[in-house]
Amino acid sequence: MNSTVFDSSLFRDLFGTPEMRAVFDDDAYVDTVVRVEVELARAQARIGVIPGWAADAIAASCDPARLDRERLRVATGTVGYPILPIITQLAEQCGDAGGYLHWGATTQDIMDTTTVLQCAEGLALISDALDRLREHLRHLARTHSGTVTAGRTHLQHALPITFGYRVAVWLSALDRHADRLAAARQRNLMVQFGGAAGTLASLGPGRDGLRVRAALAEQLGLRDPEITWHVARDGFAEIVGLLAAIGASIGKIGTDVAILCSTEFGELAEPFVPGRGASSTMPQKRNPISSELMIAAAKLLRDKSSAMLDAMVQDFERATGPWHVEWAIIPETFLLLSSSLGQAVDTMAHLHVDADRMRANLGLTSGLIAAEAVMMALAPILGRQRAHELVYAACARVLDSGSDLASELCGQPDITASLEPDRIRRLCDPTGYLGSAQVMARAVAQPPPNRFR
Template structure:
């Protein structure tokens, strides 16, 4: 039975990557739990807490392939516990050495540490894809640095910008995502080994040595104190992923909008053999873009779920842990899918330069009203200039005539500026502000950022 898009053959390829699917597979989840038990045994053997021979057997038997999965299901029906069935099966497989399995540990020690190992693998996948998306956006920022298009505010034509400027804004967002996800790494990759209530009472002072050896081998940080009921490390990661998803959603939504025939400025690449509609043969639907938007919305809902794990009772509260079993894998899978799709969208984006030119002239020069107002303001003051230019702009709109004609008919304007000077004010390349300089600033910062992350 498939109750999630991640389980459904028809949908799952659109909601995860193959690598991320493997990271959060049943096999890898169980293997990580066994790995932690084996590392615990080896650490305890090194300090003489358990026999070396027992640790060797525990390590040898810590393999997913020899676990009786059918027995796990039967035991779960009896215990209703997510880990005890596996622990029983593993202990049984170890024979006499099984008495040393899980020595001094509690379920959450093993499950939290195993989960962090999975998150670490997922983090590396997400981080590499984020860097790739950043590189794709940088390429587009450079390539279209000087390609003039209409900038829009409140859904309306505003002032000219360049397409490179639009991409540079998104590039700058990915720069901040790279910083955020890098900064949370040390707080995130922290193991858990603290016993029943977090005090390591079961093995006392030796527990510090065991913990050091465990996490050194696993490549994790040691906690200063237990984080049984402190899930902020994971929630921070979820928050970063949620913010990152919003950038991808913004890119997808912009392409989705600008592909409408009324704009026709950007277009999701349509692969050979792709079909837009089962009934309308002419359709060229922006499937990649719309799927990115959908994934972005789903990922933001995960952030709310993550925040529900922050308030816990006493020294342990499994009610929060149950939420993590659901949201962490789902979040990472969807984040990987969103990144893959956004990279493909950007890399294969169709740019329709003729549409940019056409749309720039739709309002017959009205988008340069600010340029005229600022120039006129030098003569008669900004407020007076704004009032007059607004009046002239409304006349041009109502009569559907070129803005230039209305400007020339005004004695105030024509008495101060020649027709050639007005023409210069109505050229988009003369009112780009510092758009290209800002693109260059972003590209320069990107070079420095990537140098620091290597």
């Protein structure tokens, strides 16, 4: 029976992707556990800790497809962990060589290494999707670097910007996340092999344990850590926290898009697909469903990061409970972000941008959006404070009378003594007060290696 949005046949593609579910499903988990056990035996034979024939037999005999899954399920519920039940069945498959299976390891070694390998695969999917999203945003930023629209602060018109500038701001955060993601993958994808208390005592007093760990890391394509990290969970916390931060940045994009899709704005529309975002009662509705899912994922991811920080607080050399939190949090985090990225990629690939509506909306405040332009032109002549007072008073009259800013300014002798009416009208044109918006948008829209060159 499916009971959560992550496994529900109705909701699961709204809160995850098939590709990411395949990374974290039961079959993939068991397959990876078996892979780790086989590679551990190979590494130990390579170092001389177990006989070569035993490692060969383990590699030839261990077959996850032959495991009795119902027996595993029942035994896992009894033991509290899946590793011993898996090892029990694998040892039966291996005959005499089964006595060398899981040599010197502890349950957490295998579970942690399995989770790291899943994270490695999941992070590759996240990185690919993030790259696709960034490429779509680069295209939008380049295309609309000169498309003038209203910049908004506190949900009110502030100054004119370009839509390409807004997109480039979104993109800049994701570019930094891509850098963080690369660093996090290099830093945190570490093998785990320490034995019962992390000291590798079961492999003797010398360096054989460390050699086995290094060989296992090499064979699995993971980093060999400096010391056992059974209770140092900063690596997983960083991964989950980073995925949550990426989700929050995408949630910001979803928030902007959803608001700009509203009837009163009408500046954007999500790609049209028949039935997408439809209402059960209002035939005219095209709700921004992708943006809504991006926002929802961001909110859920925040709690995943919080839980992982809590799970870092562990006791002594093996935790009594916090470790189990990760079993739920890590897969759900990857699923949520994969969904959010997928929704964002699809939306940005075919986002409808209404430049005419953007230009029309610039006029909603009758020129007030250009008030700073006039103030800054007066400031060198009258001083900034006096200029601010005069323009502020003119803005108040526009709001009271329904006139426009240029007319109010041109009717004030204190202002026309410093600025000619033609200059005032040019200053009230929002397309002439963009600062460095276009330059910055085009710079960010370049492929990262060429930025600002």
